[in-house]
Amino acid sequence: MTLAVHTHPVFEPLTTSIGATAHHVDLAADLSPALVADIRSALLEHKVVIFPRQRLTPESQIAFGRALGELTASHPVVPGLDAAHPEIYVLDSTDGGKAPVWHTDVTFMKRPPLGSVLRAVSLPAVGGDTCWTNLEAAYLTLSEPLRRLADQLHAEHDGRRDFQEYLEQRRNGEGNTWEGTTVRSLEPVTHPVVRVHPETGRRSLFVNPGFTTRLIGLSDVESRALLDVFFAAIGKPEHSIRHRWHEGDVVVWDNRSTAHYAVDDYGDHRRVMHRITIRGDEPVGPAPAHP
Ligand SMILES: O=C(O)CCC(=O)C(=O)O
Numbered sequence: 238m239t240l241a242v243h244t245h246p247v248f249e250p251l252t253t254s255i256g257a258t259a260h261h262v263d264l265a266a267d268l269s270p271a272l273v274a275d276i277r278s279a280l281l282e283h284k285v286v287i288f289p290r291q292r293l294t295p296e297s298q299i300a301f302g303r304a305l306g307e308l309t310a311s312h313p314v315v316p317g318l319d320a321a322h323p324e325i326y327v328l329d330s331t332d333g334g335k336a337p338v339w340h341t342d343v344t345f346m347k348r349p350p351l352g353s354v355l356r357a358v359s360l361p362a363v364g365g366d367t368c369w370t371n372l373e374a375a376y377l378t379l380s381e382p383l384r385r386l387a388d389q390l391h392a393e394h395d396g397r398r399d400f401q402e403y404l405e406q407r408r409n410g411e412g413n414t415w416e417g418t419t420v421r422s423l424e425p426v427t428h429p430v431v432r433v434h435p436e437t438g439r440r441s442l443f444v445n446p447g448f449t450t451r452l453i454g455l456s457d458v459e460s461r462a463l464l465d466v467f468f469a470a471i472g473k474p475e476h477s478i479r480h481r482w483h484e485g486d487v488v489v490w491d492n493r494s495t496a497h498y499a500v501d502d503y504g505d506h507r508r509v510m511h512r513i514t515i516r517g518d519e520p521v522g523p524a525p526a527h528p
């Protein structure tokens with residue numbers, strides 16, 4: 238009789254604010270409920286979990302994502318890797334797949350993903366790191382009066398700057414099927430500026446320079462100035478990590494409480510990443526204060 242050797246995962250924190258590295262985990266070999274529960278709680282605690290040097294394939298990356306939750310289509314307007322892998326969003330640097338701006342994935346839709354699972358497929362010889370930042374910490378860096386104001390605000394998120402041209406030129410106006418409907422236009426959506434995490438109850442500053450375009454009910458001048466104040470709170474080095482990728486690395490992040498930035502410092506070299514996203518819910522703000 239052979240006994241499976243069960244080693245317990247260890248999540249080693251990278252900072253006291255955000256990020257952990259998972260040790261003793263082989264995602265291709267073990268997706269037991271106990272491990273998945275450990276990963277989910279590590280994700281709530283650290284927001285970003287790095288699984289170094291895994292050996293996932295498109296199939297096993299999808300299997301890992303499914304263990305964490307229900308998957309979305311690759312992207313609202315960009316189809317998946319191929320017909321067999323509609324969940325995989327390919328970021329190929331030679332085909333526009335660069336994201337050098339702080340953003341939270343797909344906040345321009347009503348229900349942005351709960352989380353993302355990113356895998357390094359082909360890396361440049363140098364550069365191409367990814368940074369993640371803690372949006373709960375960003376919220377807490379605001380002064381108390383500003384936090385109280387932010388708690389009451391809503392913001393518009395618009396995917397058109399990044400994806401309208403792609404939708405029209407490359408997809409002939411017919412995007413992907415997202416949550417059961419074909420996306421033919423990217424109408425801006427509104428989310429609370431402060432998001433209450435549905436699992437931890439903690440508040441985060443849920444705006445990002447990638448997709449947030451204006452604050453609802455404010456003048457243009459007020460909206461621009463206040464968004465600049467909010468954006469300046471996002472990405473402080475104390476609340477961010479920067480990952481140097483190695484082949485096979487897999488990183489999972491909580492997309493409800495973080496933003497990320499793909500550093501574009503590798504010139505014309507090719508860099509290919511595969512991402513899948515876990516279905517999320519509609520962001521909820523703090524309960525309005527009673528008079
Ligand atoms: O290419 C990367 O490192 C990250 C790109 C990105 O924004 C994403 O995967 O959501």
Ligand SMILES: [Fe+2]
Nearest residue numbers: 336341342497
């Ligand atoms: Fe992203």
